Amino acid sequence: MNVATPIRPAQRLRPDEASIADLTGELTKRFGNRVVTSLAVRQQHAHTTTWLANQPPDIVVLPESAEEVAEIVRLCAARRVPVIPFGTGTSLEGHLNAPFGGVSVDLSLMKRLVAVHPEDLDCVVEPGITRKELNEQLRDTGLFFPIDPGADASLGGMVSTRASGTNAVRYGTMKDNVLALTVVTPDGSVVKTGTRARKSSAGYDLTRLFVGAEGTLGIVTEITLKLHGIPEAISAGICSFPTVKDACDAVIVTIQSGLPIARIELLDEVQVRAVNAYSRLTLPETPLLLFEFHGTDAGVKEQAERFGEICAEYRGGNFEWATRAEERSRLWQARHDVYWASLGLRPGAKGVASDVCVPISRLAECLAETKRDIEEHGMVAPIAGHVGDGNFHVMPLVMLEDPAEVRMAEDFMHRLVERAIAMEGTCTGEHGVGQGKMKYLKAEHGESALGLMRLLKRSIDPDDIMNPGKIVGA
Amino acid sequence: MNVATPIRPAQRLRPDEASIADLTGELTKRFGNRVVTSLAVRQQHAHTTTWLANQPPDIVVLPESAEEVAEIVRLCAARRVPVIPFGTGTSLEGHLNAPFGGVSVDLSLMKRLVAVHPEDLDCVVEPGITRKELNEQLRDTGLFFPIDPGADASLGGMVSTRASGTNAVRYGTMKDNVLALTVVTPDGSVVKTGTRARKSSAGYDLTRLFVGAEGTLGIVTEITLKLHGIPEAISAGICSFPTVKDACDAVIVTIQSGLPIARIELLDEVQVRAVNAYSRLTLPETPLLLFEFHGTDAGVKEQAERFGEICAEYRGGNFEWATRAEERSRLWQARHDVYWASLGLRPGAKGVASDVCVPISRLAECLAETKRDIEEHGMVAPIAGHVGDGNFHVMPLVMLEDPAEVRMAEDFMHRLVERAIAMEGTCTGEHGVGQGKMKYLKAEHGESALGLMRLLKRSIDPDDIMNPGKIVGA
Known part of the structure; x- marks a missing residue:
């Protein structure tokens, strides 16, 4: 297996300047000052928290409805101009870059909570709403949307990257929490992929076709989400371990025992310092587990006791509880800020994000080998992970102006992905493919599966206008 | 909306006799006495528990490996002969019929439990293993596979119909419990759709593309399944209600309260009698809820208490507990046998199965209207349902030799489906489309979504050899 084989250069051509000028005129006629072409705004729309170079689109447009999105797509399709949906710009793998130029469709004006059905535990939202905005608006219903990738991402973006995060060990990922989507397909059609029924066997699963498709098959314009009752009791805390392996083993036993823990996060000692x-x-600067229990008062107490016994068995220290809601928020906010915190370990450096995921039985081994690799190469690379899912992040801090460092980080990333795939894992648990992970898909999926993915892309988007140059490339 | 519009006659032609004779020769040369062409066996392979007419395949072949399946598919593809995968023959919508003839690929010799990974809570199986066989073989591991459609279906069949059943309210459906598949696609390629990682964002969700595809996009030859720990405590029981509405309201409040009930099934008084x-x-011959709790000793006790309070509020009687494992088995076996029990209500009649699913807030209303409809038409049609998901079965008992009765049952089914779709539900919660539900897909999904389904089928299976005449038709 040679995951480092470079992708062949894309076949797609950039639209010529005349097409872009003509399209800018058409869009401006129709959408007025919701069309923006200033360089700063265009660059901001290609910006993601990534180390990949910025490739700005030619035009940014802000639609206000699914019909407007369809209109934009039709105008672009007629000229074979790329269309790149934009939520909040928090993706990590260059998903929003415009390697062939085109139109960034900024969905931030489409952020309505369209309907809440408390009795059915579901709601309907527009794609631009962020997870914090959604939960803010849901507060009075006693319900919440649990998927929490850390960043205050838009729900459209979360659908498109198949996001998960800290709560996935209990509540699943976006794949499990989307009931239906409305999507504008490359021909400008509006497709509704499902109903509000909790389950259905009525044909192909179009919903899951678009969840995780990163805008390469269409633009999501409406989302029906499952909601969950805010638990009667929540308790959160931390526990220190002498080694990452001990912490990992405690996690493995916890998951195997079926304990319904809501969050279980690992920070290594480097990450804790940051x-x-x-x-x-x-926080004690040792490997640390952050955890949270959801349930009834009695249930949470019982979970905490069992988890305490498991941690003690693997040399975990005493629990420190974050009992008040504010303490809990502070703890999780700190967890969510690890990206920014890590950058502080090496001022001037960029973080090379990663998010491999392996079967949990291999997690301790995968982490140990990865830490050894980091030490051997003298890198600064904190580790944090949603370890209940077998998913972790290593972020080497790299001075991008030093080609030797960049090369070292790339080689490290290749070894990390190879290690995860060799352990029956995946090159990306939750960030998605974007541009950064394209080169690993063949090693992970094999030629037949990748061929099938290419066939899907080619069939649904024959002119390759939807976020071209991502996932399966041009 | 006119869901009753008939499907246009299929364009596909039956292969000519010479092709079939030639193919029979080739297959026999290769597979010897694992090729069967006797009428009785062929009819048995088109047989399902359905009222639809039997359309036998031309040939039945029993492969022993994925490579053999691929060989068979390539032989058929070369002659454009249909291929219909066969598990146990328990589907309900004519999924196994061969309207254009062809080869039934009987997977019953491929029933190995290939690997169990107790530490990762997963296992790998061949498609022919049945759910009871699987759980039997898993027993010593302390793990089980929860999806239980009633019939002792094969796992391959359960994948293909996106099966669910009594435990889905707690454990999800097949969509949620398949980690990865190996599939032979129409060109004879072998595609692996995923890894053993618990989650992944590495490209299009090929797994969910095949879950629920009813063999129309390929033949599943290996399945990686999530497993669950056998709960420390299980308790099951029944509760009588004066009306179906009361029972339903109790279910709705239970689900809304987030009580993690493992099973919650409704039988109406007609069904209980059967x-x-x-x-x-x-059992008391009134509307009845059958339920089961899974958890720790304390957790199960707490759930039962809360559920008791809810039932009392909706005029439920005292619980009768099935405390011993044998009593519990007897209760659930009786639930699983409702199809056969119902036939006993009208000897000589056939059952017309249905399985609409609606948002739970509409369940009481949908059931009430349906019961009124049954009464108005003087039909015998017991009702049983996985009501925690909003999914229920009505089975009119029909003398097939009486055209007026058949017409009445068909009209009833149209009204039932129209009612469910009007309530934002689906024409099939778990049985699948097969032949029986094809005519409802346009009303449920709309032209654009159905067009996208057709595009998927056409792209992946351009020669229409995979189970033709099902889901989106020929």
Whole structure:
């Protein structure tokens, strides 16, 4: 297996300047000052928290409805101009870059909570709403949307990257929490992929076709989401371990025992140091598990007791509880800020994000080998992970102006992905493919599966206008 | 909306006799006495528990490996002969019929439990293993596979119909419990759709493309399944209600309260009467909820108490507990036998199965209207349902030799489906489309979504050899 084989250069051509000028005119006629072409705004729309180079689109347009999205897509399709949906710009693998130029469709004006059905535990939203905005608006219903990738991402973006995050170990990923989508397909049609029924066997699963498709098959314009009752009791805390392996083993036993833990996160000692500095905390600078239980009062108490026994068995220290809601928020905010905290470990450096995921039985081994690899190469690379799913992040901090460092980080990333795939894992648990992970798909899926993915792309988007140059490429 | 519009006659032609003779020769040369062409066996392979007419395949072949399946598919593809995968023959909508003849690929010799990974809560199986066989073989591991459609279906069949059943309210459907598949596609390629990682964002969701595809896009030859720990405590029982509406309202409040009930099944008084007669039970002949709790000892006790309070509020009687494992098995066996029990209500009649699913807030209303409809038309049509998901079965008992009765049942089915779709539900919660539900897909999904389904079928299976005449037709 040679996952490092470079992707062949894309076949797609950039639209010529005349097409773009003509399209700008048409869009401006129709959408007025909701069409923006200033360089700063265009660059901001290709910007993601990534180390990949910025490739701005030619035009940014802000639609206000599915019909307007369809209109934009039709105008672009007629000229074979790329269309790149934009939510909040928090993706990590260059998903929003415009390697062939084109139109960034910024969905931030489409952020309505269209309907809440508390009795059915579901709601309907537009794609631009962010997860925090959604939960803010849901507060009075006693319900919440649990998927939490850390960043305050848009729900459209979360659908498109098949996001998960800290709560996935209990509540699943976006794949499990989307009931139906409305999608504008490359020909400008509006497709509704499902109903509000909790389950259906009525034909192909169009919903899951678009969840995780990263805008390469269409633009999501409406989402029906499952909601969950805010638990009667929540308790969160931390536990220190002498080694990452001990912490990992405690996690493995917890998951195997079926304990319905809501969050179980690992920070290694390097990551804890970064978090303490950034978030002004005084966490013990050892490998650490952060955890949270959801349930009834009695249920949460029972879970905590069992988990305590497991941690003790793997040399975990005493639990420190974050009992008040504010303490809990502070703890999770610190967890969510690890990206920014990590950058502080090496001022001037960029973070090379990763998110491999392996079967949990291989997690301790995968982490140990990865830490050894980091040490051998003298890198600064904190580790944090949604370890209940077998998913973790290593972020080497790299001075991009030093080609030797960049090369070292790339080689490290190749080894990390090869290690995960060899352990029956995946090159990306939750960030998605974007541009950054394209080169690993063949090694992970094999030629037949990748061929089938290419066939899907080619059939649904024959002119390759939807976010071209991502996932299966041009 | 006119869901009753007939499907246009299929364009596909039956292969000519010479092709079939030639293919029979080739297959026999290769597979010897694992090729069967006797009429009785062929009819048995088109047989399902359905009222639809039997359309036998031309040939039945029993492969022993994925490579053999691929060989068969290539031989058929070369002659454009249909291929219809066969598990146990328990589907309900004519999924196994061969309207254009062809080869039934009987997977019953491929029933190995290939690997169990207790530490990862997963296993790998061949498609022919049945759910009871699987759970039997898993017993010593302390793990089980929860999806239970009633019939002792094969796992390949369950994947292909996106099966669910009594446990889905707690454990999800097949969509949620398949980690990866190996599939032979129409060109004879072998595609692996995923890894053993619990989650992945590495490209299009090929797994969910094949789950629920009813063999129309390929033949599943290996399945990686999620497993669950056998709960420490299980308790099951029944509760009588004066009306179906009361029972339904109790279910709705239970689900809304987030109570993690493992099973919650409704039988109406007609169904209970049938069950009592067939399974020699003495259940009270009123609307009845059958339920089961899974958890720790304390957790199960707490759930039962809360559920008791809810039932009391909706005029439910006292719980009768099935405390011993044998009593529990007897109760669930009786539930699983409702199809056969119902036939006993009208000897000589056939059952017209249905399985609409609606948002739970509409369930009481949908059931009430349906019961009124049954009464108005003087039909015998017991109702049983996985009501925690909003999914229920009505089975009119029909003398097929009486055209007026058949017409009445068909009209009833149209009204039932129209009612469910009007309530934002689906024409099939778990049985699948097969031949029986094809005519409802346009009303449910709309032209654009149905067009996209057709595009998927046409792209992946351009020669229409995979189970033709099902889901989106020929």
